[in-house]
Amino acid sequence: MDDLPDVAWDVLRKAGYNGFFPHQKDAIKRLLSNPDKNFLIRAPTGAGKTLIVSTAIEQHLRNGGGAIYAVPSRKLRKDKVKELAGMLSEGTEISLVGDGNGSKWDSDVVVGTFEGIYRAILSNKGLLTKYSLVVLDDFHTLYEDRRGYELEKLITLLKLSGVRIIALSATIEPVASIADWLDSEVIFTPDEVRPVEIEKNVLVMNTDDAIDWLATNFSSFNPVIVFNYTKLYTESRAKKLAEKLKPLFDVEEVKSVFREKKRDELDEDEEELAYVMSKGVAWHHSEVPDYIKDVIEEWFNEGKLKAIFATTTLAHGINSPTKTVVIMDMYRRWDLIPVHEWLQMASRAGRVGFSEEGAVYTIVRKESDAELVELKYHTGIIEPCESKLGDGDFYRKALLELIYKGLNTSKDIVEFMSNTYYYSQGNNEPTLLETQYGNGMVHDLRANMGLLYENGYIIPSGKGYALTEFGKAVMDFLWRSNIDVPLDEITQMRSVLRGRKEVSNAEALYITIYCISGLRLGINPPKDKVGALIEKVSSFFGGRRVGEAEVITYIILKDWIEGRDLDLMKNDYGKGVYYLRNRAKTIAEALKLFETVAKIEGVRLPRDFKVFIKRVYYGVTAYELPLVELRFFGRKIVHSIYVTLANVPATSKYVEKDEHIGITLKRLLDEVGEARFREIVGSWRIRHLGPKRMGALIKWLRNFDSSTDSARLGINLEDFGYAMGEDLSRWLD
Template identity: 25%
Template sequence: MPVADVLPEFASAFPFESFNAMQAETLPALLEREANVVVSAPTASGKTAIAEVAIAKTIDRGGTALFLAPLRALTNEKESEWDRFEELGYSVYVVTGERDLNPRRAERADVLVMTPEKADSATRKHDSSRYSFVTDVDCVVIDEVHLLDADRRGSVLEVTISRLRRLCDPRIVALSATMTNIDDVAEWLEAPPETTFAFGEDYRPVPLNADVKTYSHGENAFADKYRRLYRALDLVEPHLREDGQSLVFVASRQDTVQAAKKTRDELTERDIPIGARGDYDFHNDASELNNNTLRQSVLDGVGFHHAGLSREDKNLVEQWFREGKLAVLFSTSTLAWGVNLPARCVVIRDTKLHDPLEGEVDMSPLDVLQMLGRAGRPGYDEHGYAWVITDRSEADKYRRLLRDGKEIESRLAESLDSHLNAEIAMGTIRDLDDVLDWLETTFYYVRANNAPDRYDAAGSLREQASSTMRGLVDRGFVEMDDDLRVSATALGRLASRFYLRLDTARHFGDLADAAGEAELTERDILSAVAGAGEFDSVSARTDERDAVHAVLGDDRTDQETVVDVDLDSGQRKVLAILEASMRGTTPSELQSDAWVIRQNANRLLAALQAFLAEFDGARAANLARRIEARVEHGISDDAVGLTAIDGVGSGRASKLATEGLATPADVVEAGVEGLVAAGLSEGVAERVLDSARDLPVIDIDWGAFPDSIPHGENEMCEVTIRNTAGGARAGVRVTVNGVEMTSTETYLGEATLPVGVFGGDADELEFAVEVAFPERPIQPVVETRTVAVA
């Protein structure tokens, strides 16, 4: 069916001229009806075009379409692919994070692209001016709706769709790889039979032969990787000799590199003629790659692909694989989700993965099926071949998966309390009846009724809702009045805002409460984060434990903290990574997990900063903010305030601090000339100075403060605190001999505080005025005055 006949105004937005049979069958439902649509079809059968048809119809009517992509890496790819819509005058905007968000662009966009996590965040904040655009969405396209069954992420997608339907009731177009219970998804989304499509394997462009191969498991995990690699090469070798291409999925980024290196040697040993070293033009093209190892590898016909490569390198690898210049490509799971990169032969070498936060985990069945579905190149291969390599003890499990497929289950029950707390924090749930109404909008409700033997909640949803609500009240996240109306506490609102596990939020709340009676230390902050529930499953391998001890030195977890935190070996590893990161010297043994742990720790530090600001005060919140900046930049505490200046990272901050410029106020005072003398170019110096002027500079005027006071006398004085530069929220605190006299928090312009000078028993009174910024990593400004008691 020619695209130009169906959507003439959008013909140039499609990368082909005619819809295939599967796509054509869905067109009447998409274009002639308004009902929600659910489509289940084999991988690589062309589901993306269905999404594009739904988007075209929506924006042609002046509406806004939201595309939910399963991975962050794929959102940017869609932005690039959908330049075709931009060329027709429509705008495509990817929402990648709060710091990058341009609310005006998002509001004016015709097509929004997000991950489920970003959409969840946006819908939680829909009543703010920054995120109000989500309530204007007219159509939501869910790519890979079977993600509902994914650990942790599935419940996020489920509650986000339910929330969007309550907020703006958009049309839903849900796309999925083959799933056995598509009717449950259709029932949840209220898609009628005439707009629900289950396309079988006969719609697969290339028939698939899939099977399981086993290997002899040894005692050495490192050697086992190579046993599986040789098994994989045995499977791909016949296809390579027939000029067929192979895609091999492995567990980690580093595995893609090591497997590619070993494969180059092994293929040479087996005398398999692949590679393009004699191709002068390809040799020149390969020189454009940023990754040196990849540059050498592709010339031998072997590539690797993972999320850590630059976008330019990934694009070139994908292009060369499509063109047949690479015979073997090693990849992590990223390529399985959404990237159209089929191969004649697909092998899953690793069914177990090392997750920095979870330890060793089994690959998700959804990932397995998604990867195997990449086998078979339409237009090139008559059959696709796919294998899972696994230990003999697990072979039957994977054979059943290949034979029977995977029913999609709800994962909401696993985190029901957290999601219920979020709904209460938003104000969408006000009593128990609202809870039941909300549950009825979920996929969990459908599955619990249709498969009661698998769900403990079947027939007792009211009881479970009531029990979960009572738990939230008992733990301090929710308040309930005598009429059984509920509302979120400050603790509940913060837990929702920062996506915290509720046990972590409770722990942070306890720390903030305890901080009111004892001054927090750096160790208190780091131990609280390392001991968070989000890091419960982190494990420390044997070779890492010596590195952990070297970083921590003495056993710091045995030292007294404000709130007791008993860290196990995995959480001590987190603590060591955070301490090493602050110094910018992470040991090599800890680097493989350090990036993921730092990213999660910085999110938790930002949350803890907000908890401390809410329940303790600016001083403690500022300490957490400085630690967060130090973990991110790897910089000393005396220079960390410089990172508050736009354009100043760890390198420039260290350079300026070395020259005696340690604070934004120092930078402002130095001026362009002083910054140039400190080693910055004139252009950079001007930009840094402009940014520094946007930050607060504090001047403390003690007024007529006495130098001495007679014993038994008293005098009331006034101290004025002025901010002479950029505005900021600040906490102002006055102490005498270390005892707090007065404190206040304000958006600081100018504040005058009364200070009483009393001639008591002490021979000397030391007054201190401290100004701390809870949201900025700037060292508190402290000035003192000493008054003698005559």
């Protein structure tokens, strides 16, 4: 069969394709005939790069090696495992790794994120004794801030380890410079050989006209992905299109699937999305819960959904049967979107194996922008990629990570940094500190290590450096957390706490939001709700101006942890409160950091602080907390039980004096017995508290020990003597 090795044809047959395209044959020949060389494969999206690299993985496995396959996001891991399983030999063990999921690192092929794999290897360099081939998919992620930073560190570590690297990218420049950094050969496939050609169009019309145009042409355009600048645009435009379409299936079918995934009642926002999906349309962005995203993507691939309105969350790495892509916004505020980003969105259309044709439409509001689209995007001249280590915060975090994981000598640090893309790019301007490692690097290292020392993160130790107690606490937090907090903001938190003897729960929550800007909600409620409180909070911080965002976020969180219904909160604060569910989990993580910093500074916290963190996480009162942690019991169901208990004569007398809901329910169960308990609680008609959940509740109560459970939770009634508003007033007044 031509002059390709048998391994290539074995992979092809397993994948179910009839043959290779010419560009695939050329790439496979080079990969398989040079099994020890690094390669950068630059080919358009849809050109079958995964099939190409699978032949190299299969060859590597047959020679006794193992392979790592790295992707940008956790969401893409499962898709890639499934895709590889359809190409590699039967019996090949493929596992997910990284991100603390506890999966096996002894499989034939492991799939993880750039960040997860970097952290695993940095913690245990011995992993690379088995895995001597690493594939880096969506290599153009190097353009992104956080993910690009993680990818650069991973590559640097791989270079020092001497493993083979194969990088796959559709849009990366400058190819020659990046290949030089990777010490790789380049396999370049022109855009013209893309198996499914994309028709490029630009239309001049306003948003409403664009939605009308989509509705009119819907049957010929779908499946379609519509990319939007903001989450708000994503949702509002999806709703507008849905209103112009006929239902495809019963909305109750969608709601039923959502409830099964959520294990709780639906909020108004989720019911609204269910209605839109019944019309064959959905919205998709970072704040949509993962269990709903899974349904949306599954239904889109199955053909149930015909259109997805998305932010750039769907622009990378997802294989779908998309025929048409519509790009609604060519500006990010006042800046044009980068060419590489436009190409990533456009390339979702016309995927091999899913669609035989593809088209992309860019919507603009004026003729001059139409000309700009054709000149800038249709020509496809990609901007050069720059290292993200030029950001001082990223640079200093990289240094802390090295010290944290034992690469703490000057030699270790210089060796690592000298192999980064940052210094490969030529960031070696002459200084007075010339060394064998480059002219500018020693200056950078001295400046950044000096800042880390001054701010209390590191101290000199023997031949190298060590983390202080504060530095270790920060790294413990950053290492286990999914949030990226700038070091300057953590330093500010420590500064605010320094010299204080104690803080309340309210203070802890507000200071955390005040110091860590990424935790704030972008919501604008009526001014009369926040004005006076802003003035008080400003006085606490020495008269400095305090922004509204952190105060508004605090007020909304107060409602959240008191168990207030999100649909009611929407009336006061706007639709953005639905994003609170995800943000609250992040804030709870940040409060754990606050707890550690307070301990280091000798600041006393309330005895119930750990309980308070859980309340922020779940959005419930202390009374409701134990039950909301029970599987199948979500915030809405638990709050409905609480409200009922407080209003039913037989139990209301206990609600105020019982420490939490478990004690009240246990008391009722013991008094009336299981049969009567089922009858009484069933008569409350709490939605979705059916036989399955009722059985789980009774089983939990049967095993419930009020004394040990109260001790485990750390609950003390005296610690709950102040409501959040009163607690805040104590330190504001």
